[in-house]
Structure formats: C-alpha cells, structure tokens
Amino acid sequence: MAELVTTIGELRRRLDAERAAGRSVAFVPTMGALHAGHLALVERARELADVVVVSIFVNPLQFGPSEDLDRYPRTLDNDLAVLAADDVVFAPSAIEMYPDGESQTRVVAGPVGALFEGTTRPGHFDGMLTVVTKLFGIVQPRVAVFGQKDAQQVFLVGRMIADLNLPLQLDVVPTVRERGGLALSSRNSFLNAEEKRAALVLSSSLDAAAASADQGADAARAAARAVLAAEPLAELDYAELVDPATFLPVVDQHRGAATAIIAARIGGTRLIDNREVTVS
Ligand code: AMP
Numbered sequence: 001m002a003e004l005v006t007t008i009g010e011l012r013r014r015l016d017a018e019r020a021a022g023r024s025v026a027f028v029p030t031m032g033a034l035h036a037g038h039l040a041l042v043e044r045a046r047e048l049a050d051v052v053v054v055s056i057f058v059n060p061l062q063f064g065p066s067e068d069l070d071r072y073p074r075t076l077d078n079d080l081a082v083l084a085a086d087d088v089v090f091a092p093s094a095i096e097m098y099p100d101g102e103s104q105t106r107v108v109a110g111p112v113g114a115l116f117e118g119t120t121r122p123g124h125f126d127g128m129l130t131v132v133t134k135l136f137g138i139v140q141p142r143v144a145v146f147g148q149k150d151a152q153q154v155f156l157v158g159r160m161i162a163d164l165n166l167p168l169q170l171d172v173v174p175t176v177r178e179r180g181g182l183a184l185s186s187r188n189s190f191l192n193a194e195e196k197r198a199a200l201v202l203s204s205s206l207d208a209a210a211a212s213a214d215q216g217a218d219a220a221r222a223a224a225r226a227v228l229a230a231e232p233l234a235e236l237d238y239a240e241l242v243d244p245a246t247f248l249p250v251v252d253q254h255r256g257a258a259t260a261i262i263a264a265r266i267g268g269t270r271l272i273d274n275r276e277v278t279v280s
Pocket residue numbers: 029030031032036037038040041145146147148149150173174175176177183184185186
C-alpha cells in the first residue's frame with residue numbers, strides 16, 4: 001500500500017526532506033485506474049531514482065465539454081494497493097490544483113498540438129502540458145517517466161522540456177499490451193466483450209502498416225486504413241505515419257523510421273495506439 005499525499009504543501013515538505021538526505025526523485029504522472037502499463041512506468045522509475053512519486057489526477061483542463069471526464073474510471077483505493085509501500089502517491093483535488101478556478105497561465109503546445117488528437121480534442125494538449133508543468137513544479141523530479149502508448153503526448157512533453165529548458169530528463173517506456181495485442185488503457189474498462197474483440201483492430205492495423213512499409217509510406221497508411229475499415233464496430237478517426245523527429249506526416253519518399261499512429265472509436269469509446277515502422 002503506497003503512501004497517500006493530497007496537498008501540495010505536504011508533498012513539498014516530504015520531497016524536500018528526501019532531497020536534503022541526498023535521495024533523487026522520479027515522477028510518473030497518471031490519471032489513475034492503474035494497470036500493468038502504468039506499473040511498467042513505475043518499475044522503470046524505481047530503477048532511475050531513489051523515491052518514486054506517482055500522481056493521480058484526472059485533470060479537468062485536458063477534457064473537452066463533451067468528453068468522458070465524469071465517467072473516467074476512479075479507483076484510488078486499488079491504485080494505492082497495487083503500488084509499493086515506499087511509493088508516494090500524490091492525488092490532489094481539483095481545488096488543490098486550481099484554487100482560483102481555472103489556471104490563467106497556460107502552456108501552449110505549438111502546431112503539433114493541433115494535429116491528430118488535437119483535431120478531435122481541441123485544447124487537450126494545452127491542458128495536458130499545463131498540468132504537467134504544474135506537476136513538474138510541485139514534484140521537481142530529476143526524471144519523469146511517460147508511456148510511448150501516448151506518442152503525441154510524449155513528443156509534446158519532450159518538446160516542452162527542450163523548448164523551456166526544464167531541468168529534468170524524460171524517460172519513455174514501451175507500450176504494454178494484452179496477449180492479443182490490445183494496448184492496455186484505463187478506457188478499456190468501458191468496452192464490452194464484443195467491443196474488446198473489435199478493439200484488437202487498432203494493433204492489427206498498425207501491424208498491417210508495418211508489414212506494408214517496404215512499399216512506402218502511402219502503402220503503409222492504406223494498409224492500416226483497410227484493416228480498420230473491415231471491422232464494423234470500429235470508426236476510424238485517423239491512421240497516419242509520422243516522422244518521429246517532427247511528429248508531422250511523412251511523405252511517400254520517406255525512408256527509415258516512422259511512427260504509425262491510429263485513433264478509432266469502438267462503440268462509445270475512443271482508443272489510440274501507435275508503433276514504430278521502418279519505411280523502405
Ligand atoms: P494515463 O493515466 O492514461 O494518463 O497514463 C499515464 C501514463 O501511463 C502515460 O505516460 C501513458 O502513456 C502511460 N501508459 C498508459 N497506458 C500504457 C501502456 N499500455 N503501456 C505503457 N504506458 C502506458
């Protein structure tokens with residue numbers, strides 16, 4: 001059972017004492033409903049520093065008005081139970097994080113924030129980067145651990161750390177999947193059995209992109225979209241190949257590494273996934 005801290009003041013005092021004793025801090029930001037994907041991040045964090053802080057905060061700023069903020073799963077007791085006794089969980093209330101209502105100062109993601117997830121979820125990445133910046137300021141970690149599962153998020157957090165010279169390292173953990181290939185996600189709990197089977201189409205579309213990437217980027221994109229289109233329960237949002245250095249779509253002549261990204265709605269649940277491919 002992890003230690004629970006709910007106020008910024010208490011966490012600061014707790015971590016200042018750790019740092020004064022020469023212990024380093026690693027940070028894993030989450031929205032809770034912890035699963036094995038989150039736990040892989042925590043394990044990595046334990047390798048990287050002496051003290052691991054896991055934040056659990058469903059940030060209202062990064063949800064649009066018609067999104068799933070209210071029904072997002074909240075399982076704090078279980079989350080505390082699956083972490084170790086020396087992990088520190090920081091689970092503030094919305095009022096603790098935003099005492100004056102909304103934060104007036106915001107971090108703006110830049111052009112990539114308007115693409116892909118940003119098209120369907122306007123303002124999402126500004127809200128995410130704003131709370132991540134607040135959390136970095138509160139926790140002051142030496143290293144923060146994020147999942148490759150949210151590839152655009154990782155890209156934008158990396159850009160922000162570089163652009164704003166934030167004094168911490170970013171560490172990225174590969175996506176943890178179920179045996180059939182479905183990427184673990186807190187939102188998978190919304191899927192019924194039939195939808196869960198249909199959700200496998202995200203990872204199989206990405207695999208199809210990887211298998212066709214020796215015929216160029218256009219063929220890879222087309223292969224992903226064809227596999228997705230064959231699943232009646234899935235509604236495609238986007239399937240793209242992006243350059244890992246810029247997160248912009250690659251041209252057909254692109255050669256080398258690319259990230260295949262996909263988003264689709266399965267029933268009422270929107271899911272995302274990605275994988276590395278080699279275009280040749
Ligand atoms: P979330 O709670 O969904 O905001 O995710 C918190 C962190 O866990 C983010 O850095 C995610 O990328 C990461 N994460 C979520 N699902 C997975 C997964 N299946 N494998 C690895 N990391 C994940």
